Amino acid sequence: MASILRCSPKLRTVARVPAARALSTTARLQAAEKPFFPNEPAAPSLKTAIPGPKNKAAAAELDEVFDVRSLNMLTDYQQSIGNYIADLDGNKLLDVYAQIASIPVGYNNPHLKQVAQSDEMITSLINRPALGNFPSADWSQILRTGILKAAPKGLNQVFTAMAGSDANETAYKAAFMYYRQLQRGGPNVEFTEEELLSTMNNQGPGSPQLSILSFKSAFHGRLFGSLSTTRSKAIHKLDIPAFDWPQATFPTLKYPLEEHVQENAAEEKRCLEEVERLIKEYHNPVAAVMVEPIQSEGGDNHASPAFFQGLRDITKRTNVLFIVDEVQTGKAQTAGYYFGNPALRPNKPYRQFNTWMGDPSRALIFRGIIEEVERLGLVENTRVTGDYLYAGLDRLAQKYPAHFQNLRGKGQGTFIAWDTPKRDEFLAKAKTVGINIGGSGAQAIRLRPMLVFQQHHADILLESIEKIIKLL
Amino acid sequence: MASILRCSPKLRTVARVPAARALSTTARLQAAEKPFFPNEPAAPSLKTAIPGPKNKAAAAELDEVFDVRSLNMLTDYQQSIGNYIADLDGNKLLDVYAQIASIPVGYNNPHLKQVAQSDEMITSLINRPALGNFPSADWSQILRTGILKAAPKGLNQVFTAMAGSDANETAYKAAFMYYRQLQRGGPNVEFTEEELLSTMNNQGPGSPQLSILSFKSAFHGRLFGSLSTTRSKAIHKLDIPAFDWPQATFPTLKYPLEEHVQENAAEEKRCLEEVERLIKEYHNPVAAVMVEPIQSEGGDNHASPAFFQGLRDITKRTNVLFIVDEVQTGKAQTAGYYFGNPALRPNKPYRQFNTWMGDPSRALIFRGIIEEVERLGLVENTRVTGDYLYAGLDRLAQKYPAHFQNLRGKGQGTFIAWDTPKRDEFLAKAKTVGINIGGSGAQAIRLRPMLVFQQHHADILLESIEKIIKLL
Structure with a gap:
């Protein structure tokens, strides 16, 4: 039938996936310790306000032929790596939006390069x-x-x-x-x-x-x-x-x-x-x-x-x-x-x-x-990292209840979201602390890290979220 | 407004294009003489009936996961070149259908290879x-x-x-x-x-x-x-x-x-x-x-x-x-x-x-x-080759009026068609003389050669069409 x-x-x-792979100890360790991308930046780095001057000029040029009113940032894909997205002005942001959740194994993944x-x-x-x-x-x-x-x-x-x-x-x-x-x-x-x-x-x-x-x-x-x-x-x-x-x-x-x-x-x-x-x-x-x-x-x-x-x-x-x-x-x-x-x-x-x-x-x-x-055990990595991230967010939610409603996605890998009253302000402020992050619906923050998102990235994200809250 | x-x-x-490029004498000569793809076959070559044994076996395997009832032929793209499409059994056909008129500058075009x-x-x-x-x-x-x-x-x-x-x-x-x-x-x-x-x-x-x-x-x-x-x-x-x-x-x-x-x-x-x-x-x-x-x-x-x-x-x-x-x-x-x-x-x-x-x-x-x-002057090439091809088809139409009704596309490059009473039989027989060709509507033969189709290809096509007619 x-x-x-x-x-x-x-x-x-990630989400609602029956355990497709057996638990892998290697993956657990990897998730905790060894970076998938050894040459990723250690942290976000900002050279200019976003959008910076080069970004603004390029956006104006693009706007002559292509509608850019939905532009988030003009991206330098050659300089982007792993979980980090780079813009034209040399800014490198931790990316937990991942092209509207559409790319999974990191910018400039070396294996995909071989395939290409x-x-x-x-x-x-x-x-x-x-x-x-x-x-x-x-x-x-x-x-x-x-x-x-x-x-x-x-x-x-x-x-x-x-x-x-x-x-x-x-x-x-x-x-x-x-x-x-x-x-x-x-x-x-x-x-x-x-x-x-x-x-x-x-x-x-x-x-x-x-x-x-x-x-x-x-x-x-x-x-x-x-x-x-x-x-x-x-x-x-x-x-x-x-x-x-x-x-x-x-x-x-x-x-x-x-x-x-x-x-x-x-x-x-x-x-x-x-x-x-x-x-x-x-x-x-x-x-x-x-x-x-x-x-x-x-x-x-x-x-x-x-x-x-x-x-x-x-x-x-x-x-x-x-x-x-x-x-x-x-x-x-x-x-x-x-x-x-x-x-x-x-x-x-x-x-x-x-x-x-x-x-x-x-x-x-x-x-x-x-x-x-x-090869990298990314389903398991995402499960482990997701649990770790969720626990951290739960702690933040207890500490800042006014900024966290309906935290959800427990046990769903890194597919996590919460509602927050100043959502659009939150998203805009995120760039000032080096985080690229997206919203969902009218009031949710949605996390969509790639599958190569690890615990050390989760630590940066959690710290950054706290910084953003303090800026609001 | x-x-x-x-x-x-x-x-x-091709069709209804205002003269986008000035007429190029080089292109005219090229169209008449020098092949764009020097290593193209000189003519179609058939090793087996089509579909051959390898093609049949591969189609059966593909059919297990992908609907192949619309299959024309399983293609060996590595062996295809210029205007010639190759199948798994080593057959090489002159292709005037060109992936339902969707690829223009020849199989394995070296410039596109550089781009890739x-x-x-x-x-x-x-x-x-x-x-x-x-x-x-x-x-x-x-x-x-x-x-x-x-x-x-x-x-x-x-x-x-x-x-x-x-x-x-x-x-x-x-x-x-x-x-x-x-x-x-x-x-x-x-x-x-x-x-x-x-x-x-x-x-x-x-x-x-x-x-x-x-x-x-x-x-x-x-x-x-x-x-x-x-x-x-x-x-x-x-x-x-x-x-x-x-x-x-x-x-x-x-x-x-x-x-x-x-x-x-x-x-x-x-x-x-x-x-x-x-x-x-x-x-x-x-x-x-x-x-x-x-x-x-x-x-x-x-x-x-x-x-x-x-x-x-x-x-x-x-x-x-x-x-x-x-x-x-x-x-x-x-x-x-x-x-x-x-x-x-x-x-x-x-x-x-x-x-x-x-x-x-x-x-x-x-x-x-x-x-x-x-670079190759292909708009002009297609105009010149199209005129040449149309004239040849017009001669065939005079010779075989029962097989050619409403010949159309004069002055439209190689975008030429005609109606014929035994259309589906014509399309099937075409493969037996080494031509890959398509139909349009209920009774038309449609020609959709690539833009690298030249006079020597037109000669082969015209001869082949006459052969097909004699087989009907």
Whole structure:
């Protein structure tokens, strides 16, 4: 039974990952002591105010041709290393935002550099294939030794894409085709003449008014289908036509979790009931439920394993697909794809197709990242460092309760967040103490260090957070 | 006044390109005589039937994890060179399909190889930036010396994307935001509370029921917004929800053009009137008209310059945007983007934004392609070779009238097509004489050679087409 899809431009290695690797003593020691990047700076260093004069001049030049109003800082990638991001003015900041949680194994990682210089990389860059028609002879091996190593059990099919948004949308398309196939009575039932004609006019029954159910505060991308399931901020959606698709409430948990067990369970139950009701009653029938393991853009909202199991049970009962968007929790492999099982292949070729269908050069980088995660024991490193970091933040939260609400992400590696009343001021001040850090939703600070973030980085971060608080 | 957008993952260098470079005598000679790739095979060579035994075995292995029902041939890119594509069994075919018209300067182009080995390429591959927040310090220079060299006059803003579909969709989003801004009374009018709230529910007025007008047989991509404007084949659209957007008739011209001047003008006038009527009357107001210079997937359908000027006049009169999808006519730069002018920047930041916003490594390849097009005089080469090829096809059409209807693309470089009754059989037989060639729409053969296709390749192609016809 085809019922779970996983979408990600990245690999789930941190959050809610079943223990993928055995505990490694080496990794523990490494996490505590030996730096992964021996030539990283010992600490952030600031040469100018940020943005400095060179940064300002370059931004003005770029602005003539490219919208820079969202600019954080113009980056000198050659000078960036490991966990440190460098700008044009020689400032080096500890980076716990990591390109909006999209790169995992450190700036200028030496192993990735080898991958980038390999013959297969050069070939893939200069002979870009139309993967559905003319895949390279080694495409199967690239997938098997790379992306598919991150595939959950039973999901042995991969549909490669370019980024998170289109990976999500191809999964939605798979869900719609699967839903209609069930309605029709199987893969061998031919399309009717009416379907064939009506779809050319964007009308039913060929273009049916089906829907994807997503959650309030969800973020799944900004193309037309994915944006119709994104519910994080109005500014993402204003003026763009959207499909009439339903949204359910994502649980709002109270923290600390151990003090609110009953209330939180009741909240999750209420949300699950709403999901089931919407699936049964929404006027545009629901083909799939789409959910993030942690709502990563809309405020770092967590729910319990029981909630996700409940969702899975509902989708099984109601016979709709369950899609997990691991774009941000997965922590970044610089490629897009979804996993499925053979039943999710459409009944005919060319139904799920496009010219490029992804990019082999990004699949090669993906493989290099997996190799690095395994070689350095980075899942275990992130678990150990995350626990250490969380404990430090918990101490700060006790000391500065006015600046820390709803500290969350315990046991989730370094995927940690908290709410704070002066959030935007906090983010701006962070640069003055050499920290590059991001927000989530309206009031959360989100930590998204790379997987090579170690205890000595956590120490710097904790000290810096205290400094920032004192500046507020 | 912001009123034209151009979308392309590629560069318009062939079809309907205003003479971008002065005629070059060198290029003329080169086109006639000196091969761009001295070590290309002299002719196609076949070692086995296609698919051969190695190809079949590898396809079976790939099929376990990746849908291969659309497979044309598993490709040995290391052995492919210039205009010749190699498969696993040692077969080398003259390639006039070029990865669905998506690569332009030959397999294993030595200049692109240098680009792929450059330090900036390596940096961009291993330190993938979130371009809206953390562009590299040299991003402005990469754009100015690369993608922007292909920008039409007055369109000095670029929004980078990943491929054609998402480039088109970001242009649609720009059009919707622009349309609503005009309605609102300018960029400084704030959103209303009702807009902010309703858009979170995917409802108007925040998520308005506006539309993009496209043409019958158009192809603009396969994500949800782009697919709503794609009207080429039912198999692309079946079971996928679509927006209620209007379609106008694209002219059906009669060939040879010079014998049907009056009828064709009347046909184009009829289509233009339909466009204007739909813009004025369609129940979901039209924010933009989307059109391909040549309908490249839906049958290689051409229209006259007067038709396009007429469209432009209508969009000016009715104050809607005019978007030109040059994804396939542009001939392939392996990146996605749209061009606009400053008025098309949304009134606030983060309205047109995503994590990656394109890929600098692909922008570097784009620049390498532009350099190669200039260095080798490939626009001129393609014009000269195209005229030569068209004349040869015209001779074949006279000789074999039953196999050639509506030969089209005269004066359009090598972007040539014709209709033929046994089209699919023709495509299959082509491989047996060493030619890799594609179809368009239901009955057309489409030629999409690369820009390095020369007269000696045209000679081989013409001979081969005659051989294929004799096999039918």
